Amino acid sequence: MNSAESNPELESFREQWKTEVRAKHAAPSSSPSQQQQRAAAGPSTTLSKTAPRVKPPQPNQKPAVQEQDDDYAEQQSFDEPVASRPKSSHDREQPGAPETGEPVSALEHYEKAVEKEAAGNLGDSLRLYRKAFRMDDAVDVKYKNKHFPKPVPKPTPAAPSKGAPLGAGSVSKAEEPQSMKDLIASFSVVSIAPAPPPVEGTPPHPCPLASLPEELLVHILRDVAILDVGDFVRLAQVCKRLAYLVASEDGIWRRICLGLEFGFGGMQYYWQRQITWGPLTEQDLLREADEAAAAAAADTSELEALPPPLTLTERARRHAQESTATTLMFYNSLYSCSWQRMFRLRPRIRFNGCYISTVNYIRAGQANVNSVTAGLPVHIVTYYRYLRFFRDGTVISLLTTAEPADVVHHLTREAVALHAGGANPHLPSAVVQSVLKGRWRLAREADNPGASLSEVEGDVMVETEGVSKYIYRLDLALGTSGKGAKSNRLSWKGFYSYNPLTGDWAEFTMKNNKPYHFSRVRSYGVKGA
Numbered sequence: 077m078n079s080a081e082s083n084p085e086l087e088s089f090r091e092q093w094k095t096e097v098r099a100k101h102a103a104p105s106s107s108p109s110q111q112q113q114r115a116a117a118g119p120s121t122t123l124s125k126t127a128p129r130v131k132p133p134q135p136n137q138k139p140a141v142q143e144q145d146d147d148y149a150e151q152q153s154f155d156e157p158v159a160s161r162p163k164s165s166h167d168r169e170q171p172g173a174p175e176t177g178e179p180v181s182a183l184e185h186y187e188k189a190v191e192k193e194a195a196g197n198l199g200d201s202l203r204l205y206r207k208a209f210r211m212d213d214a215v216d217v218k219y220k221n222k223h224f225p226k227p228v229p230k231p232t233p234a235a236p237s238k239g240a241p242l243g244a245g246s247v248s249k250a251e252e253p254q255s256m257k258d259l260i261a262s263f264s265v266v267s268i269a270p271a272p273p274p275v276e277g278t279p280p281h282p283c284p285l286a287s288l289p290e291e292l293l294v295h296i297l298r299d300v301a302i303l304d305v306g307d308f309v310r311l312a313q314v315c316k317r318l319a320y321l322v323a324s325e326d327g328i329w330r331r332i333c334l335g336l337e338f339g340f341g342g343m344q345y346y347w348q349r350q351i352t353w354g355p356l357t358e359q360d361l362l363r364e365a366d367e368a369a370a371a372a373a374a375d376t377s378e379l380e381a382l383p384p385p386l387t388l389t390e391r392a393r394r395h396a397q398e399s400t401a402t403t404l405m406f407y408n409s410l411y412s413c414s415w416q417r418m419f420r421l422r423p424r425i426r427f428n429g430c431y432i433s434t435v436n437y438i439r440a441g442q443a444n445v446n447s448v449t450a451g452l453p454v455h456i457v458t459y460y461r462y463l464r465f466f467r468d469g470t471v472i473s474l475l476t477t478a479e480p481a482d483v484v485h486h487l488t489r490e491a492v493a494l495h496a497g498g499a500n501p502h503l504p505s506a507v508v509q510s511v512l513k514g515r516w517r518l519a520r521e522a523d524n525p526g527a528s529l530s531e532v533e534g535d536v537m538v539e540t541e542g543v544s545k546y547i548y549r550l551d552l553a554l555g556t557s558g559k560g561a562k563s564n565r566l567s568w569k570g571f572y573s574y575n576p577l578t579g580d581w582a583e584f585t586m587k588n589n590k591p592y593h594f595s596r597v598r599s600y601g602v603k604g605a
Contacts, residue, residue, distance in 0.1 A: 182212035329415035348469030423534030431592035514540030
């Protein structure tokens, strides 16, 4: 009698063991929790609970199959938070899972770092950049492809082959894209059509603009342009008829250019106020007359008699006439008799916001004697400069570490008067306690006798209060940054300190100074309005 017949329970145990081994190789790998339960349950969990206990297989039997590496859970890295690790196949989010709002992927960390850098928070941006490149060393290429994709090249028409009919393989004139000028001209015959009724068969909604005469419609558009040029230009998005009027109505653009609200009638080419915002005195007028006589004598090389000083009223009238004459001269010569082109391209100070300069630099710190590190600590310094111009020739200058969101809405004359001498420090507008009063004007030919008026056009001079008896002088140049708005940047040309008692000048270093960039402010006095 063999061993199988003498011990049927042992033979049954062997068959069941072989069946489980085959099933384990055929079925997909189970989860680690199931493997732990199976290991805790013993070599066989399919045996009946009433089956008698038997001895395990002898050493001469086939060994059990070893577990593979795929049966183990993926190892986690604890050098950074779990949320910042790249997602694996085991960590995919389930549909409908709530979003945490924190950056997860490398691209999201890179985008967050760009936002922090634009806001001036250089320390946070460096930390996010470092984490993004640690997760993906090519994340900058992915960011560029997502936000700045290359334009798709236009297919070039194939040259006609020999023997082909004339015009074959070439693009016809009708298929060529229209220029902007031709597209706007095609809107001249289009009228304003009311919106269709929401339900067929019902009367349409009334459209008062569609029934207005052309003269009244142009008058309304001019009033909108006087209130806000940006709103006037955005009317071109309403319909084709308004787009044609906004682009071609030269009378409205002439009123904008010559007006005091946003145009060149509000540009100041002479000092209109004292540095402390007070009115000019007779001594100021005498000094200005002496400077004008000296400039005239230098041009003619002859000594001329000093002209009598003008009154404030006569002075303002002459300056307005001079400004209008200069604008008309540039209109005919530099800007091809286009008021719209002049308003876009001619340098001008913008009054519906403020100019902000964000300065970031790295400064080495002092080493600690008890420190075991090899390198010195590094300090990332961030501060801001603010300039807000007013149409009457005055300006507000502020140097602070407060971010723009906490400052720009409080750059008003009322806030400066409210906190004069450090008063009311408990108010949110107390950040303007360090404001310096000043005045501004644009350059003219007398400031640079060797240059033409078109060459000095765009230079800005700002004089502000200084420490003690000193006066600060900022020489800036209007420019353009980006492809959108114009005259939105003020670049540094010089920064000086002047002592009016001794007549001494000193120049500040320009090592860390950055250009000013214009930011529009929709309302002052109320934060977030």
